[in-house]
Amino acid sequence: MRQITQLIIHCSASAWGNAAVIRDWHVNGNGWDDIGYHYVIPNGRTAARADYDPAWDGIDHRRVALSVEGAHARGQNHDSIGICLIGEGDGLFTPRQITTLTGLVDVMCTAFQVPPTRVFGHRDYDRGKSCPGFDVAAWVRGG
Numbered sequence: 001m002r003q004i005t006q007l008i009i010h011c012s013a014s015a016w017g018n019a020a021v022i023r024d025w026h027v028n029g030n031g032w033d034d035i036g037y038h039y040v041i042p043n044g045r046t047a048a049r050a051d052y053d054p055a056w057d058g059i060d061h062r063r064v065a066l067s068v069e070g071a072h073a074r075g076q077n078h079d080s081i082g083i084c085l086i087g088e089g090d091g092l093f094t095p096r097q098i099t100t101l102t103g104l105v106d107v108m109c110t111a112f113q114v115p116p117t118r119v120f121g122h123r124d125y126d127r128g129k130s131c132p133g134f135d136v137a138a139w140v141r142g143g
């Protein structure tokens, strides 16, 4: 197992999707070997014209083995786990997504002994991005 020292949270910057959709964007759109994130947390809308489906709201969906380096934050992939919320940030995530994210962050921090101060948003590393659309450090401090 590689050493994990940080978690990095992202958003899909789309109103809909799931891990299979993002994998398609990364593999067929970007030409990557696999999806770049370790986890995707959908919001209940898996396709552009799909109705809201609670079965797809807030589930956690691991796609890539944690031992495999992801492709989600330049220069930070070797020692991080990438978690993507479907949505566009600024309060657009569902309560279930946030509940799932909270649980997942807790579990990962415990499993890999990552302190809460090492949970970041993508924009903390790339100031040109808004991803994930909220202040992750403040969110972590707030519980």
Ligand SMILES: [Zn+2]
Residues within 6 Å of the ligand: 009, 010, 011, 072, 122, 131, 132
């Ligand atoms: Zn991102």
